[in-house]
Amino acid sequence: MQMRTDADLLSLFAPGTGRDDDGGLRIAGCRVDDLAATYGTPLLLVDEGHLRATVRAWQAGLEVRLPGARVTFASKAFPCTAIYRLMAEEGVGVDVAGGGELAQAIAGGVDPARMILHGNAKSDAEIGAAHAAGVGLVVIDNLDDLDRLERLVVHEQGVLVRITPGVEGDTHASISTGGLDAKFGLPIDQAAVALRRAAAHPLLRVDGVHIHIGSQILEAAPFAASVRTLADLLAGEELGPFAVYDLGGGLGVRYTYDDAPAGLDAYLDALADAARTLLPSGARVLLEPGRALVARSAATIYRVVTHKRTGRDFVAIDGGMADNLEVALFGQRFEVAHATRPLAADATVCDVVGRHCESGDRLVEDALLPETLVGDLLAVPVTGAYCFTMANNYNGALRLPVVFARDGEHRAVVRRETHADLMARDLA
Numbered sequence: 001m002q003m004r005t006d007a008d009l010l011s012l013f014a015p016g017t018g019r020d021d022d023g024g025l026r027i028a029g030c031r032v033d034d035l036a037a038t039y040g041t042p043l044l045l046v047d048e049g050h051l052r053a054t055v056r057a058w059q060a061g062l063e064v065r066l067p068g069a070r071v072t073f074a075s076k077a078f079p080c081t082a083i084y085r086l087m088a089e090e091g092v093g094v095d096v097a098g099g100g101e102l103a104q105a106i107a108g109g110v111d112p113a114r115m116i117l118h119g120n121a122k123s124d125a126e127i128g129a130a131h132a133a134g135v136g137l138v139v140i141d142n143l144d145d146l147d148r149l150e151r152l153v154v155h156e157q158g159v160l161v162r163i164t165p166g167v168e169g170d171t172h173a174s175i176s177t178g179g180l181d182a183k184f185g186l187p188i189d190q191a192a193v194a195l196r197r198a199a200a201h202p203l204l205r206v207d208g209v210h211i212h213i214g215s216q217i218l219e220a221a222p223f224a225a226s227v228r229t230l231a232d233l234l235a236g237e238e239l240g241p242f243a244v245y246d247l248g249g250g251l252g253v254r255y256t257y258d259d260a261p262a263g264l265d266a267y268l269d270a271l272a273d274a275a276r277t278l279l280p281s282g283a284r285v286l287l288e289p290g291r292a293l294v295a296r297s298a299a300t301i302y303r304v305v306t307h308k309r310t311g312r313d314f315v316a317i318d319g320g321m322a323d324n325l326e327v328a329l330f331g332q333r334f335e336v337a338h339a340t341r342p343l344a345a346d347a348t349v350c351d352v353v354g355r356h357c358e359s360g361d362r363l364v365e366d367a368l369l370p371e372t373l374v375g376d377l378l379a380v381p382v383t384g385a386y387c388f389t390m391a392n393n394y395n396g397a398l399r400l401p402v403v404f405a406r407d408g409e410h411r412a413v414v415r416r417e418t419h420a421d422l423m424a425r426d427l428a
């Protein structure tokens with residue numbers, strides 16, 4: 001196994017993460033061991049300053065390349081009130097997939113006019129709630145969405161039609177959505193029907209079209225290719241020009257040493273070049289990043305519960321697949337840092353495993369860690385995307401709290417669940 005330095009490891013965390021002289025890890029100016037003592041473990045720690053800086057970099061980078069274009073946070077990546085509120089404060093809209101995220105976004109103070117409703121199975125209630133709330137754009141994913149809209153709308157409603165472009169990025173099959181066999185969106189012939197039908201309805205305002213080719217796509221080229229394909233598909237059906245082209249999200253992030261995602265600038269350059277040359281001038285481009293906005297700003301802090309040496313060296317922590325399903329669902333690799341001891345030449349290889357009753361609950365296989373004892377703290381970087389989202393109660397796990405840290409200050413924005421929460425819905 002290749003030896004890594006502590007600096008290599010810390011480079012995966014939000015910038016500014018470092019160690020005190022005694023080896024203690026400091027994130028957003030806060031000692032991780034102090035936070036663990038205050039809030040307990042496992043704990044999802046968000047570097048609020050880095051998150052805000054990331055959102056601003058996206059907005060500024062997009063505005064300079066495509067004036068008037070907008071960043072819309074794909075809120076499925078981290079749906080909690082404080083994150084919605086932060087996005088609202090930073091002036092970005094959000095995409096919501098269904099009535100639950102809609103309710104959360106409203107509670108977080110996001111302007112409904114800056115919301116986009118997604119989903120491949122939206123109910124009457126969800127479409128009705130979005131329409132009543134004044135959601136700016138409802139994305140028609142299928143002809144049943146259109147039936148519902150035609151039946152339910154009582155005032156003007158902006159809509160987009162989601163098209164399956166037939167472009168796939170190199171990513172896990174479960175998070176690839178641009179292929180022609182994807183369950184999302186409509187093939188161009190049916191999209192043409194939907195666009196023409198919606199345009200004929202007196203209260204539906206067809207603003208444009210939407211594509212999203214997948215998630216954790218590390219290269220910029222597939223995004224540019226998707227714009228080219230979209231433009232060709234629309235031209236083939238003589239559709240457009242439209243006021244809005246929503247090009248989705250999907251930019252990948254660096255989870256582990258060898259990941260080399262396109263940087264924000266390279267990604268925006270590729271997309272903006274494609275948009276400038278292939279889309280009508282004056283059209284508004286929307287982007288819907290989820291993972292790339294939030295992933296690197298958070299780390300999960302765990303405490304070591306047991307350390308067992310059989311044929312392998314198992315370091316078992318107090319969390320696992322109840323707070324991070326990315327590993328079991330998508331095979332995503334993460335790295336792990338000891339929170340009070342730097343990675344050094346004496347590090348050994350072990351498996352950091354979760355506490356859940358699945359052999360697949362291995363958070364970090366072949367992890368490199370310094371001497372690790374029961375009671376020590378570990379920090380897994382890049383857990384800001386889809387980890388909180390898919391947190392669950394497997395084996396009675398209490399879903400973890402979220403703590404925002406910034407310049408040495410910290411505050412809990414989501415509390416830890418209690419055993420009473422686990423039984424709160426039980427009626428008998």
Ligand SMILES: Cc1ncc(COP(=O)(O)O)c(C=O)c1O
Nearest residue numbers: 074212215249250288289290291
């Ligand atoms: C329609 C849509 N937009 C945006 C996103 C965000 O993707 P990512 O988090 O990879 O940026 C998703 C996620 O799957 C999506 O389904």
